[in-house]
Amino acid sequence: MPTCLIVDDSSVVRKVARRILEDLDYVVEEAEDGQEAFEKCRDNMPDTILLDWNMPIMGGLDFLKHLRAFIGGEKPYIVYCTVENDIGQIALARKAGANDYMMKPFDRLILEAKFDPDRLAEAS
Template sequence: MKTCLVVDDSSVIRKVARRILEGLEFQITEAENGEKALEACRHVLPDAVLLDWNMPVMDGYDFLRNLRQMPGGNTPKVVFCTTENDVAHIARALHAGANEYIMKPFDKDIVTAKFHEVGLI
């Protein structure tokens, strides 16, 4: 079973993402900020990361930059999931190593399509 780390400071978003991804047969772990997500990745790298941008402690962009510098950190597929929709944010995320980008609010069809595009399903 593939694994996905859902990183978002909103427990509601994490719950919705968990339901969608468990329905796609992913095993889910959660983190409420980038620092906790990085700690989780130091223990076990997931196959995928669904990542929010704006979070306290460490935002998604800083998490991604740190993840990509870890040994094996280029392996997880990272899909940013955020309300930030301007071209500059999207370009910055992709340049930092994101594989895809989806906008909130999202639904099962959007997540499925993006995970399919990056080769996770």
Template sequence: MSQRTCLVVDDSTVVRKAARRIIEGFGFRVSEAKDGQEALDACRSALPEAVLLDWNMPVMDGITFLRAARAEFGPDQPRIVLCTTEAELSKILEALSAGAQEYVMKPFDADILRDKFTQAGLLEEAA
């Protein structure tokens, strides 16, 4: 079986590196993009199984990428976990209605990401 893939999209190098370390620990091969346009291009060349997506980025923000990805690739692939500092319920509902499978608040840690990836159907429940 080929290794599972995850694209980490964030304009912060620090956040991308931290997320990469955690997600590689889950057994994924991780690639990175610094904005939504770069992420869309990456998905067009090799659609990942999962995307950990920042909301606030230059060039193309997360919600714009999310809508474009859903229009282009369909409702279920890739599985998208939106990652943001936006805590308002209206933002969470906007992300979910635009097609995100899950939503994670910054700052996150391995336990939080494992939980969200499990809820999004990307990881098995711990026995």
């Protein structure tokens, strides 16, 4: 079964995303910020990551840079999730190593499309 790490400081976002991803047969872990997420990745690198932009302690962009520089950190497929509709921020995330992005609020159809296992298999 594929694995996904949901990284978001909102417990509501994590709960909603977890429910949808588990319905897609993902094994899901959660982290409240980039630092916790990086520690979890060091212990067990996930296949995919749903990553929030703005978080305390370590934000999404810093997490991306640290993860992609870490041995094995090139592996996860990362979907950057933001409330910002700023092309510049999206470009920064892509440059730092995000594979895709989506806007908040998201719904089941959007998340299912981004994390469809067949789509991700084609991307790797």
